[in-house]
Amino acid sequence: MYLPDFDYxxxxxxxxxxEALARFGSKAKVLSGGTDIISKMKSxxxxxxxxxxxxxxxxxxKIEYVAxxxxxIGARATHNDLVNSSLLNEKYLSISEAAHHMAANQIRNIGT
Ligand SMILES: Cc1cc2nc3c(=O)[nH]c(=O)nc-3n(C[C@H](O)[C@H](O)[C@H](O)COP(=O)(O)OP(=O)(O)OC[C@H]3O[C@@H](n4cnc5c(N)ncnc54)[C@H](O)[C@@H]3O)c2cc1C
Incomplete structure (x- = not known):
């Protein structure tokens, strides 16, 4: 299972x-934590x-309250950012509790 060639x-x-996503169009994919897309590319x-x-x-x-x-919740907030957010723990506990049940700690640290 090797990664195919790609530009980064x-x-x-x-x-x-x-601007880059608009320019590259369907040739490009977003890379965030890479926990999903890299394994799909390998397979x-x-x-x-x-x-x-x-x-x-x-x-x-960012995870913030907007009146x-x-x-x-920002698109690059990790699962563990949700687990550890004091805002979510105080006001939206079900979100941080749900995030805590996802995957393993290593994935929660990088998956978004
Ligand atoms: C071992 C393991 C266990 C897991 N367990 C669970 C679980 O218990 N419950 C569960 O729900 N999920 C689980 N997952 C899935 C996990 O939640 C996803 O792999 C993770 O959330 C993907 O986030 P990422 O930042 O790594 O995304 P990436 O792998 O970087 O991207 C995933 C996809 O989303 C696109 N993308 C990413 N960010 C953006 C953006 N901002 N805008 C547009 N497109 C974007 C990418 O182009 C790609 O197609 C597990 C995954 C693994 C590897």
């Missing part, structure tokens, strides 16, 4: 990431030409 792009900002289920990594986009890790909306 790691944008510095959300705007750059959106031949997916073969994107380009992976656009969200690794540098710390703004997507009028409720809790907003």
């Amino acid at each position: 792009y790691m944008p510095d900002s959300l705007a750059e990431a959106c 031949g289920l997916l073969s994107p030409e380009i992976l656009v990594s969200l690794k540098k986009l710390d703004e997507l890790t 009028g909306k409720g809790v907003v």
Whole structure:
């Protein structure tokens, strides 16, 4: 089970990431924690030409309360970010409890 060849792009900002995804179109896939997509690429289920990594986009890790909306969870918040969030533990306990039951700690540390 080898990874197929692919190009790797790691944008510095959300705007750059959106621009890259629009430019590359269906050739590209987003890479976040990689726990799902890398195994699918290894088994031949997916073969994107380009992976656009969200690794540098710390703004997507936020878990915050927004008045009028409720809790907003960033797309790059990990399962363990949900488990450890004081906001979720105080006000939305079912979310952090559910996240705690997912996978193993290693996956919860990187899966989003
Ligand atoms: C050993 C193991 C045990 C697991 N156990 C459970 C479990 O108990 N319960 C459960 O529900 N799940 C479980 N999972 C699944 C796990 O939740 C997912 O693998 C994880 O959430 C994927 O997150 P990631 O950041 O690694 O995504 P990646 O692997 O990086 O991406 C997954 C997919 O989502 C896309 N993607 C990622 N981020 C974005 C984004 N911001 N915008 C658009 N597309 C995006 C990618 O292009 C890709 O197609 C398990 C997985 C493993 C490997």
